[in-house]
Amino acid sequence: METERLIEQLVGGLTPVHRIARPVTRLAWWLLISLPAAGLVVWFFGPRPDLAARLADRSFLIEEGAALLTAFVGIYAALCAGLPDQPDWKVWLPMAPMALWFGVLGQQCLDVFLRLGPGGLQVTSDAMCLPAIALGGLVPAIAITVMLRRSGKVRTTHACLCGALGAAALGAAALRLYHTEDAAIMVIVWQLGSVVLFSLLAGAIARLFADTRPDSISRTRL
């Protein structure tokens, strides 16, 4: 097909469009939906008995702050990834708070190792984490999926990866408020592990999340 003929078709098929909001605005909508949903999960399971004491602990606050920051920045990056004119560095932005999150927990592991030796870093089964994070991240994940379906068909895998990271990180942050598992190695393996697992899964099936409706006009070749 000649380019001039394609332009004629595109112009003929033009209909008014509803402009998408900026990423920051869409992030605010996501927070408006997701924070109450995560709060409901905490309320449903009941806050942990020592929550007041934990909230006075600086390292717990930094860890929770890093998890929440990973969630917010992850969602922002997912929303930016679908816009063609957004720079690539924004897509990698969630790596910073995630590194902080890993770093805080790694530091705690190191402290335990220095005090108790290898025996202090034993990993036992904590089957609750995976489903609990999935439950806490369910509504946030649905919300970002709906939002991403209006995004562009660019950097789809990155968008899904970052979106899932954000939703799962929020689920993990909520989990820390009602689940009394504080051993850093357990948090790394089960909670951060679940977050990474969900993110990679979403990245792997990214094409299912993307809007697969055909373009209203296509070129001659299928």
Next chain:
Amino acid sequence: MAVEDPRWQEWMRAAQQGDRVLYGALLAAVIQPLRRAARARWPQADASALEDVVQETLLGLHTSLHLYDPARPFMPFLYGIMRFRGGDAMRRSRRAGARETPIDDVPETSDALTTQSDQHKGLEAGALLAAIARLPDGQRRAIEMTKMQGLSLEEASTTSGMSVAALKVATHRGIQALRKLLHGAV
């Protein structure tokens, strides 16, 4: 990067509101900068592949109109689409180039078109036609229209009365079935 005409942001805003005249003017205005940018980005590509990139970019722009923020410059948006959609087009073009031979390059007096390998191709074509004939009616019609007659999805949809989505599904399933049939025949 080409200098952006300050009117293009305004034309994009108008296009978002459905103004076909300004949309047409915008698309016509960006063709040359797009061709230059595509040539600069993929200097090894031939003219046909570069035109594919330009067309893919225009299609990408059409489906991304709602993503543009008129407060931001237009050309980075357009070049961003070219980078992603054009990149896909170039990959497709390279894959096709690896398995296709342009017959324009073969001299008319050459006997290259009557080689043994082409006789094999003739036999394969016969097997393919026989396999197509064994497909279910819907799949067979979809393959015939979109792959053999070269109709666009819209044209095939108008001719057959099937929706574009149904045609895509039928074609995909038809190709899958053909693979199985031909593989079984080997």
